[in-house]
Amino acid sequence: MGATVAIIGRPNVGKSTLFNRLVGKRLALVDDTPGVTRDRRPGEARLGDLRFTVIDTAGLEDADATSLEGRMRAQTEEAIAEADVVLFVIDARSGVTPLDSHFAEVARRSDRPVILLANKAEGRAGEGGLYDAFALGLGDPVAISAEHGEGLADLYEALLPYVERVEEEEAARDEARIGIDLDESGEAIEPETPAGTRERPLRVAIVGRPNAGKSTLINRMIGEERMLTGPEAGITRDSISVDWLWRDHHVKLFDTAGIRRKARVQEKLEKLSVADALRAIKFAEVVVVTLDATNAFEKQDLQIIDLVAREGRALVIAINKWDLVEDREAAWQAIRDAQDRYLNQIRGVQIATISGIQGQGIDRLMEAVFTAYDVWNTRISTARLNRWLDGVLAHHPPPAVQGRRVRLRYMTQAKTRPPHFVVFCSRPEELPESYTRYxxxxxxxxxxxxxxxxRLSYRKGENPYAGKAKKR
Known part of the structure; x- marks a missing residue:
């Protein structure tokens, strides 16, 4: 991907809508509430035969540098510094505001080419704002409607001097999405290329309750202040991905919004953020559930862990803020006790104690991630499975139901990612859940x-005499 294009402007002018239009997917959260976007989000964009990286940014606001809005503005300034060209977006229906004029001066002072976009210009309502935009001194404005896809041909012409055109074959390669593929049942399909390579980085989602330190952890991993952080809970809203190289392994990290109890999630925007986090879990290969060491294994933590297990993703638990724990030996024993008590459905899950703010335990965490990924891809031969099954049946046969014992005849592994086994037996509906857990x-x-x-499922063998008439 060649050129980088940053979309900037004050809040609620349609930057995220334009971003989604250019990438061809609803990746960024969109709502009528100003200030939805907080972190900068990159995406692979296409416009005709142009291919480029587009960066969605937070709305520019004039605020103190230490405030949340000030830290959001710093993220936008980083995006401008990374960009080859800047798209400065205004709301044509609202006209040019003093905030537009202020930040137009900021864009003009940057050493980046600036293209002025007058969004929401469909119909007559946007004509006045379109003419007002000439006063910003950023050249002729391009009238567009990101919501309805109008004016994209003019945007193409404006970007053409800064973005290289690509041939059809190269464009097709660029459009290929690298990630986890799912079958019809939602299970992961085993890929041909191993994870951790440049062609297919390992997809790791960092999830947990709000204020568990997820964004701080990712910033420490990649060695830069890429994610917006602070003492406020619930800063992250979008699921943002970043590429990272760890010990020659390529990893794609996904920062997600904190997941609160369902009953507490009332606002539409938070519902969208949680849905985005759940989507990141679904398409990840390994999920790191981040717990706060000062109050780990609360009910919501256990529900998130159970959700990851039901989705069938490889799981690692990170106990963050370990630097705040005074009696670590007692705290570790309490964690082990909680693991034995609450996590029977995924017995033996790896737990790593870390400090995201100090960078402690990150290598240990990533070793656990790759170990969990290898286990997730385990494949066992049919011969070994059936030798094991014979021993299990001899030691602990299934219970008799109404005087007749359920017969387990044969076992094989159907899938990996996660391991899925199929047992052929008589009357599978009669087997109690306790025997399946065993x-x-x-x-x-x-x-x-x-x-x-x-995963363990049963299939009933066909009765060879089912269609024959009963002899007298």
């Missing part, structure tokens, strides 16, 4: 699959 736990221990979700 098989899963024994399978986990025998074949060394700690902490990964395991």
């Amino acid at each position: 098989l899963v736990n024994t399978l986990r221990d025998k074949f060394d699959m700690p902490g990964t979700p395991i």
Whole structure:
């Protein structure tokens, strides 16, 4: 991807709508509330035969540098510094405001080419603001409607001097999305290329309750203040991805919004943020659930862990803010006790103690991530499975139901990511849930699959005499 294009402007002028239009997906959250976007979000954009990286940014506001709005503005300034060309967006229906004039001067002082866009210019309502835009001194404004896709041909002409055109074959390669593929049931499909390479980085989602330190952890990992952080809870709204190289392994990290209890999520914007976080879990390969060491394993933590397990993703638990713990030996024992008590469904899940703000334990966490990924991809031969099944049946056969014992005849592995096993048996509907848990736990221990979700399903063998008439 060649040129980088930053979209800037005051709040609620349609920057995220334009970003979604250019990338061809609803990646950025969009709402009528001003200030929805906070972190800068990059995306792979296409406009005709132009291919470039576009950066969505927070709305520019004149505020103190230490405030949340001031830190958001700093993120936008970083995006301007990274860009080859800047799209300065105004609301044509509102006309030019004093804030537009103030930040137009900021854009003009940057050493980047600036293209002025008058958004929401459809119909007559935007004509006045379009003519007012000439007063900003940024050249002729380009009238567009990001919501309806109008004016994109004029935007193409404006970008053409700064963005290289690509041939059709190269464009097709650029459009390929690297990530986890799902089958019809939502299970991950095993790829041909191993994860951790440049062609297919390992996708790791960092999730947890609000203010657990997720964004701070990612900033420490990549070594820069990429994510917006602060003492306020719930700063992150969009799920933002960043690329990272760890020990020659390529990783794509996803920062997500904090997930609160469903009953507490009332506002539409927070619902959208949580939905974005859940989507990041669904398309991740490994999910790191971040807990606050000062109050770990609360009910919401357990619900998030259970959600990840039900989605079938590889799981690692990070106990963050470990630097705040005074009696670490007692705290670690309490964590182990909680693990034994609450996490029976994913017994043996790896737990790493870290400090995102000090950078402690990050290597240990990533070692656990790659170990969990390897276990998630475990494949066991059919012969080994059936030898194990014979031993299990001899030691602990399934219970008899109405005087007849359920017969388990044959077992094979259907999928990996997570490991999914199929048992062929008679009357599978009669097997109690407790026996399924017994098989899963024994399978986990025998074949060394700690902490990964395991799927076990049953299939009923066909009765060869079902269609024949009964003899007298």
